[in-house]
Each structure stands twice: as structure tokens, then as C-alpha cells.
Amino acid sequence: MHGPAVRVLLGWALWAAAHAAHAATPVAPVPVQVDSLQTTGAEDATRLRAWWYPVVAARPAPAVVLLHGCGGMLNARGEPSAKTREYADLLNGQGWQVLALDSLTARGEKELCTQRIGTRKITQTERRRDALGALQWLSAQPQVDASRLALLGWSNGGSTVLAANNRTHPLVEGFAVRPRLAVAFYPGCETDLKRGYRPASDTLLLVGLADDWTPAAPCQQLERADPPWVKVQAYEGAYHGFDGKSPVRLRTDVPNGVRPGAGVHVGGNPAARQAAQQALVQALEKAFAVP
Numbered sequence: 001m002h003g004p005a006v007r008v009l010l011g012w013a014l015w016a017a018a019h020a021a022h023a024a025t026p027v028a029p030v031p032v033q034v035d036s037l038q039t040t041g042a043e044d045a046t047r048l049r050a051w052w053y054p055v056v057a058a059r060p061a062p063a064v065v066l067l068h069g070c071g072g073m074l075n076a077r078g079e080p081s082a083k084t085r086e087y088a089d090l091l092n093g094q095g096w097q098v099l100a101l102d103s104l105t106a107r108g109e110k111e112l113c114t115q116r117i118g119t120r121k122i123t124q125t126e127r128r129r130d131a132l133g134a135l136q137w138l139s140a141q142p143q144v145d146a147s148r149l150a151l152l153g154w155s156n157g158g159s160t161v162l163a164a165n166n167r168t169h170p171l172v173e174g175f176a177v178r179p180r181l182a183v184a185f186y187p188g189c190e191t192d193l194k195r196g197y198r199p200a201s202d203t204l205l206l207v208g209l210a211d212d213w214t215p216a217a218p219c220q221q222l223e224r225a226d227p228p229w230v231k232v233q234a235y236e237g238a239y240h241g242f243d244g245k246s247p248v249r250l251r252t253d254v255p256n257g258v259r260p261g262a263g264v265h266v267g268g269n270p271a272a273r274q275a276a277q278q279a280l281v282q283a284l285e286k287a288f289a290v291p
Contacts, residue, residue: 026053026054026055026056026089026092026093027053027054027055027056029051029052029053029080029088030051030052030054031049031050031051031052032050032051032052032099032137033047033048033049033050034047034048034050034099034101034130034133034134034137035047035048035133035137036048036126036129036130036133037129037130037132037133037136037171037175038129039129039171045133046106046107046126046129046130047106048101048102048103048106048130048133049102049105049106050099050100050101050102050134050137051080051084051088051099051100051102052097052098052099053088053091053092053097053098053099053100054097054098054143055092055095055096055097057095057097057143059145060142060143060144060145060146061095061096061097061143061144061145061148062095062096062097062144062145062148062149062150062180062284062288063096063097063098063099063138063141063144063145063148063149063150064091064096064097064098064099064149064150064151064152064284065099065100065101065131065134065135065138065149065150065151065152065179066084066087066088066098066099066100066101066152066153066157067101067103067127067130067131067151067152067153067154067157067158067160067161068081068084068100068101068102068103068104068153068154068156068157069113069153069154069155069156069157069158070111070112070113070155070156071111071112071113072102072104072105072109072110072111072112073100073101073102073104074102074105080100083154083244084100087152088100090277090281091281091284094281094284094285096284096288097138097141097143097144099134099137099138101130101131101134103122103126103127103130103160104122107121107122107126109121109122112156113251113253113254114253114254114255115255116255116256117256124159124160124163124191127156127157127159127160127163127164128160128163128164128169128171128172129171130160131151131153131160131161131163131164132164132171132172132175132177135149135151135164135175135177135179136177138177139177146177147180148180148287148288149177149178149179149180150179150180150181150182150183150284150287150288151164151165151179151181151182151183152183152184152280153183153184153185153187154184154185154186154241154243155185155186155187155188155213155214155240155241156188157184158184158185158186158187158188158205158214159184159187159188159189159191159192159214161182161183161184161187161203162182162184162187162189162191162192162197162203163191163192164182165179165182165199165200165201165203166192166195166197166198166199166200167198167199167200168195168196168197168198172200173200175200178200178201179200179201180201180202180287180288181201181202181203181204181283181284181287181288182199182200182201182202182203182204183203183204183205183206183280183283183284184203184204184205184206185206185207185243185276186206186207186208186211186213186214186240186241186242187205187207187214187219188214188218189205189214189218189219189221189222190218192222193218193221193222197222197230199228199229199230200228201228202227202228202229202230202231202283202287203222203228203229203230203231204231204233204279204280204283205219205222205223205230205231205232205233206233206235206243206276206279206280207219207220207232207233207234207235207238208234208235208237208238208239208240208242208269208272209234209235209236209237209238210236210237210238210239210265211238211239211240211242212239212240212257212258212259212264212265213239213240213254213256213257213258213264213265213266214240214257215258216232216234219232219234220232220234231283233275233276233279235269235271235272235275235276237269237272238269238272239265239266239267239269240264240265240266241266241267241268242267242268242269242272242273242276243268243272243273243276243277244266244267244268244273245268245273246266246267246268247267247268248265248266248267248268248269249265249266249267250263250264250265251263251264251265251266
């Protein structure tokens, strides 16, 4: 490894060391249940599985909702995935509370990746309600500062971040609990681009320029400087899932993507991964700063 990659890695190490003072004592994660947001008083709320990753804090602390991708948030043992645990650790280390939400198992699904868009029973309508329900749950927790919340999602969960933060949806426009920041890793942006994205809060999109599953271009077209702003960080040579640790591979079981039927590439890019995680934490630090 040499050149720009080395500089990124060294920069990350120095940055991480400088932020070590933020470290807090995490408490063992706790399984909880979170109700998806009801749209009418007559319907029964879908009760979702979630994992609460708290930290010990002297006062109510900021909190982040984690929204999984189409593969779900659980591993084969029915436990939170390695990615969920990694990001919970990263955010807990900054002194922030974390709620990881499972939108699939309560509805009898294990994954959505191999299902064609348009045939899925779980759509962004359901996931939007789930994300808003999670914000509502967090706002009621005594150890959470309800004025400092954030949404963070990946892929399908990144699309959920956009869906739950777009004020063109009446449910979002009328919702009382607003996040300070919405962050999406490699989301599908076409739907919100066509609909029109009117953000309820500042939005950070982290995308790969080589992504052939959820391409970067529609996300880049959402960028805006006026508050609430939308910023896009795009990484050269990065495919879908660039913040993972597995090598890039072709998934032929995915029917969606830029070339439907041809499969999509998924895998990590160390330089993009570290740059994006640094951008994530820095954006959250700024959003959560007390005026």
C-alpha cells in the first residue's frame, strides 16, 4: 500500500487518536421492542425487534438510529451483524446512544436483496414508519437528548433515511421529532430525486463512484447548499458496500441494479471506508454540538 491510501490510513489513525477523549463506557446491548409509527388510531402498530446500545453518561446524550440494508441486521445466529456491532461501537465510543432497528423479522422476512423492486412486501412506506417510530421511541428515553438525534442507514436503509427525512411525505412533514442529521451510505436516490427531496434536516450521502447497484449520480443531483443542506461525498473506485471488509465480488443473485440480470459488485475499499467513517463522525460531532 502506498501513495494516497497510506495518507488516508495515517490521517485516520491521527484523527482517531485525537478523538479518543470522547470514549465512554458502553453497557451491554439490550434487546428491546419498538413500535413502527401508526398512521391511524385504528390500526395496530407493528412491533419491531431492536437492540439498544447505551453508554453511561452524566446527562442525556445524543442518539443515533441504525437502519440496515436489504440483507437485514441479523446474522445466521439471529444476532446483530458484525456491521451493526462495529458501528454501535464506533458511535458509543463518541459518547452517543445507539438504537439498531430490525425491520424484517417481525414481518416474516430475512432479506430483500434477491427480491425484485416492485415485488417486495416491505417497501419504503413501511421502513419510513419504522424509522419515525424509532425516533419517537428514542425521544421518550430519559438517557437520550431528544433534541440531538440522527438517522444512519446503509443501502436500502440509506434509502429509508431519505424517505424518513423527506418533507414531501405528509407523514414526515407533520412529525414532531426531527433528527439533527441524516446520513446514508450508498442509498438508492432515484425515487427521491424524481419525487423531489425537501430535507427535514441536514443530509450527508456517502457514495461510491463505481457502484453498479445504487449508482452515485442520482445522489449527486440531490446536493444543495441551502439549509437544510445535502452534501455528497463520492469515492473513486468504490463499489456498493465499500465500508465493509470483504473483497469485491459479483453477486449474480441480485436482480436489481444498473444492469438488471447482470448482477452487482459488492465489497470493501479500505481508503473509502476510513474516509467515510471519519466524515460520518465529524458530521455527527458538528450536528450534536451544543450551541
